[in-house]
Amino acid sequence: MNFLDAIWLIPLFPLFGAVLMFLIGRRLDPQPERSPEALEPELAEAMGEDAGQEHGHHPRFAPTRRLISWICPGTVLVSLLFSIGAVVQLAGLAEKAHQVILYTWLAGLPFHMGDGAVGRFAADLGFLLDPLSGVMILVVTFVGFFIHVYSIGYMGHETGYYRFFGYLNLFVFFMLTLVLANNYALLFVGWEGVGLCSYLLIGFYFHRKSASDAGIKAFVVNRIGDAAFILGIFMIFALTGTVRFLDVNQALHGLSAETAGFGVLSLTALLLFVGATGKSAQIPLYVWLPDAMEGPTPVSALIHAATMVTAGVYMVARSNALYSLAPETMAVVATIGALTAIFAASIAFAQNDIKRVLAYSTVSQLGYMFLAAGVGAYWVAIFHLFTHAFFKALLFLGSGSVIHAMGGEQDMRKMGGLKDKIPTTFWTMAVASLAIAGIPGFAGFFSKDEILWQAWSSPYGSKALWAVGTVTALMTAFYMWRLMYMTFWGECRADEHTKAHIHESPPVMTVPLTVLAAGSVLAGWLGVPKAWAFLPGSFHAFEHWLEPVWVAAAHEAGQGAHEAALEWALMGLSVLLAVAGILIARYLYVQRPELPDRIAEASGPLYPALLNKWYVDEIYNFLFVDGLAKGGGRVLGRFDQAIVDGGVNGAGWMTRFASAVSGWWDTWIVDGTVRLIAFAVKMISYPVRFLQTGFVQQYAAVILAGMAVALGYYLIK
Amino acid sequence: MSEHLLSIVLFTPLAGMFVLLLLPSSNRKLIRVWANIAAFAGFLVSLPLVFRFDRSAEGFQMVEKAPWIPALGAHYYLGIDGISLLLVMLTTVTGFIAILSSWSAIDRYEKQYYAMFLLQQTGMIGVFLSLDFLLFYVFWEIVLVPMYFIIGVWGGPRKLYAAIKFFLYTLAGSVLMLLGILTLYFQHHAQYGVYTFEIDALMQTAMPLHLERWVFWAFFIGFAIKVPMFPFHTWLPDAHTEAPTAGSVILAAVLLKMGTYGFLRFSLPLLPKAAIDPWIVHVMVGLSIVAIIYGALVCLMQDDWKKLVAYSSVSHLGFCTLGIFSLTPNGLAGSVIQQINHGISTGMLFLIVGVVYERRHTRLIREYGGLAHVMPNYAFVFAFAMLSSAGLPLLNGFIGEFTILQGAFEANRVWAAFAVTGIILGASYLLWLYQRTMLGRINNPKNLKLPDLNLREWAVFAPLLVWALWIGVYPKPYFEILEKPVAQLVERVRPGYFEAQAAKAPLEAAQAMESRMEAGIR
């Protein structure tokens, strides 16, 4: 079976699953006549029904539901097998790129390119398998499959089961299209498609207004990034006349790096990067990711940890030829990456919701990946993406299992002492926390350490970036183990009812946890640092595997001066900081549990600032949402959401204020002139009205008079 | 029979109308059945147009010419090219769907209602087929009358105000357009000594630039009111909110396209120097961009569902006019495709409001909430229409907007930068509308018992859904149909455009690449 030619089938399997769910989903999983939480509480009382609680009672479900739990994960499993087959066959090929073009999707018309030549605005529905997309499809399908299995257990008691799996499969379809696309236009299709699925999945509990608000926020903020992305695509069209990655790389191959200031190449690269910040939640456009925790936990695991958010990193790596020619933009990417890393890590310190901590940790880790890409070490960025997918997905699924055990409780302050009650979840999350902290032997250590080394040694990197990265490593270790100690150590702070109900998750949830835990450990060993030269070649497989993807120009940049001793020293330092972070967390949250609160008061404005996410949401609301209109009268202090009431997204209220003005303008001024003309005509008609007396003979007389005048005039002339 | 195809397509609805008038008005069922048959026949008759249309032929096809008023030099002159083919197909499809959708919506004077609709069908098809200016003007006026009655008789509470405003507003515009036509007509006579209204003859008139500008402004007023472009759009929300569902579907899907079609068929080819004149182009593009952003902003503050969709059409058509006045092949082709997409997606959005209006008889968004619990199929169709309108890839909206933005980008990068914000605002007001009506909990007891879509409503939505998906996934035939007419337009407005350099990857070469399916090229 020639898997290489069948790569266009890989995305179609999940699509088949999704379409199946949309068509016969309701028959397989008949929904109750009206789900309990559909009604407003006061309406429910009025109707004499009990107001539905989320996880309260478990409605009975039809046996055919089990069919769904076989179909959807099944399709992802088939994609996984096909991907493995394709990658293995790709490894056998001499030159590592295989392109399958189905048909010309967007067959546009000729247009004038930048240099006056006439190119054709065309993009085809084509799939490209090369080492980079090989890694990505393996990650997406492997992690995706286990998350599907996990959600069978997690979503077992939810209504809308078919809808959840339909959206999940649709997401995997769009993600695979994004990763396998052979040109920017098709990549953009996957790009917006995953944005749509994240909107659908975040807003899965659509009876909750906060969930649908978060969904819209995610979609609109992503759309802001996509707008820049579209402009970037047009720039590429103008530069090279085509959008196929291979052709673009070839076209750019000849050009020399743009050293003189911010040229066209840098602008294109920057536009693409702005698109990436929207999708991968970097500094300006990251506000949607923490709110995206409104969605069910498997969604956070799949979309907001392993796959979708990494699309931005993949896209930057994919256009490495372009970025390596634009050192200005590389610097921007690296600095934004580093800034996001440290900024998100600081916020994670003070978060009490377990999923919010993980969300900020994801934003921080993505910052690392962009830092790596920014300093030219693209393979390291992808390697960190690879390892991050495992342990972050595991952390999310673990927190899902904790929440499942605690009956929906997400606030860490009401948890504690779960170590012996849910042992498997504890051990798997412990492994993941060690990995993310960067303890040697675990995946996180290898990838993060490589990033720090590249930040130090690469010509694009700088000592400042390395310093920021290392401090963030310390903070990451601290907040991760703060989470672990607060949830699993100490005595259980939950109320009696939930405490009685704590139970270990069923095997359908714990098995994926253990597999991902194994992944979190083994994944790291693929990209062992060069300093450990004593290990056989296969341990450097990852860098070697991605080698052919990088255009030569980018390649030398990745090497940098290679002093083994220096690398050992830096590695030692980062390990030391990681262990220190864990010990501080242990000290604060296990030995002296009362200490953190005292520090919080002592730290004055710092702690509340951290607790409220540096007031970023409030600043956004104030600047964009509330608009400048109320500036004068309002005190600058905190708003609660009730006052803003549906401030939909960052730009919500200002646009609503602007639209109110334009609405008023439209109805009064523009429409007003039209009504004015009508009124004027009415006024003129009054004097004329007196002639109409209704007296027939008078009309005849007037006619005769007219005739007389006419005749007279004619005679005189 | 076959060489009079265009006349058959043109007059089938009219024939249907006459037979309808003969039916007894007491038998309501017969009237409705016959109206649907007539509309479907109109659609069937237009199918051979697509198969017989030769995509590589230059100029107009299936031309029919007969002297109409010899004294004035007016001919009964019909012809079709890529642009008018697509618009005629849109007219016949949406016409049939609109009539099918008003099956249970209309309860009084059905006979007159359906007669008005069929008359309107002929009027609209006439506008798109006629190549003689006077014939065009006659059909342009004919279309107004039935829509006036549809809004005025079967409309909502403020129907009279809306109907009169719609009628007078458009009439004022078309009168100025007539002035333009006559100037052209006499100018042609002054040069060639023969009185004629044919477009290809009038194209030969050489006019000084300032005169061309004046005629352009006269045409502009006539077409801009119809599109509607920014300052002349205030009739649209009133007309839409007061029109019955089927009326606003036809109004949005086809009537608005007559304005943009006018620009493409008359303003650009007949007045090339004026069309390329930088001052005019800047004004046009400025108005389009303002329309895109202004329309979207006003949508955000509407509480009337139909008014919101009406303003969204102002925003969408801002894209179309931007595409036209970018004067680039992609801009023009994108604009025509966007017009078809707008017909489909806004047609669906209005049908969706109609479905709910039939059940709850109110258009206020506050009245609805949490309908997804009660009407899941309806929620799915609404989501599909919303995403197609917001321009999600793999659906039709994206193809149109992407090509228009590429055309605008090629013409001037700043325009594309401004226009791109339109897709952000577009997504936000649509999603917010969807949230306020579909999601959240049901807070209004009246919403509890709403029945989901019945079979007939599915039959109304199904063709539009399939067509939207088809354009989204495989738009190649549309681009092929448009290639020749758009190339002619651009050649006429920008003479040296295509000779710059041999097209780097002509369409044929792309097909060649496509045939080498398994070539693993590095």
Added chain:
Amino acid sequence: MVSAILFYLFALMILGGAVLMVTRRNAVHAALWLVVTLLGVAGVFLLRSAEFLFVVQIMLYIGGVVLLILFVIMLVNLDAEARQPRFHRQWLLALACAVVVGAEIVYVLLSGLEAFRLAPAVTAVQTGGSTERLADVLFSEYLLPFEIASILLLVAIVGSVVMAKKRI
């Protein structure tokens, strides 16, 4: 010589009848004076050798129309009418207009008098009665107008029947 006397006789009948018809208070008297005028006109037709028209005038006009008017007058029992003022408020303005127009016509006639001084009416040889000649022209060239006139009459009949019925 005889025809001149006849002409003046008929002219007197026409103008006298007309003036008296217009001024009579009682509608029936007015109708009868109308008959006198119409007879005068019939006479003029005879003078101008239009025999067919003479017959048509007598039968159709006097026999038909005036009779119809008399019927209506009876139906509308105008006795109450007799006591009311014959002329309405603006009769002066109307009269003034009529006089002005009359003056203009007279002026036109006088100024253009010589235009009418044509050769005296040469009496062409009469090939058969004027009725045959009338018939030849009427039913050859003017057949279509003739048919349309018949349709007009049909419509008038239907119209007046519908108009006058109590309940349609």
Added chain:
Amino acid sequence: MLYPITTIHYVILSAALLLIGTVGFLTRRNIVIILMSIELILNAVNINLVAFSERFQAMEGQIFAIFVIAVAVAEAAVGLGILIALFRNRETVASDEIDLLKW
């Protein structure tokens, strides 16, 4: 001037008849009289037609006179029909009392 009857005499005669008819039409209140005045005007036209038909030896004049009569008859019939309907609703035939059709 008086003796040989020429066409001008007929024209003067019809002009006079026309004037009388117009005066009657404009000044009288009673609609029946108005209708009759209209008949007068039409007859004035006929006189002219016949006079000139004789003068130019062309039968068109007389033919047209016939059509004028046909129209006059039709007009009278419909006019009287309207009159009856009017009288039944308004109990009056005075023209100045029927002035509903005003703003």
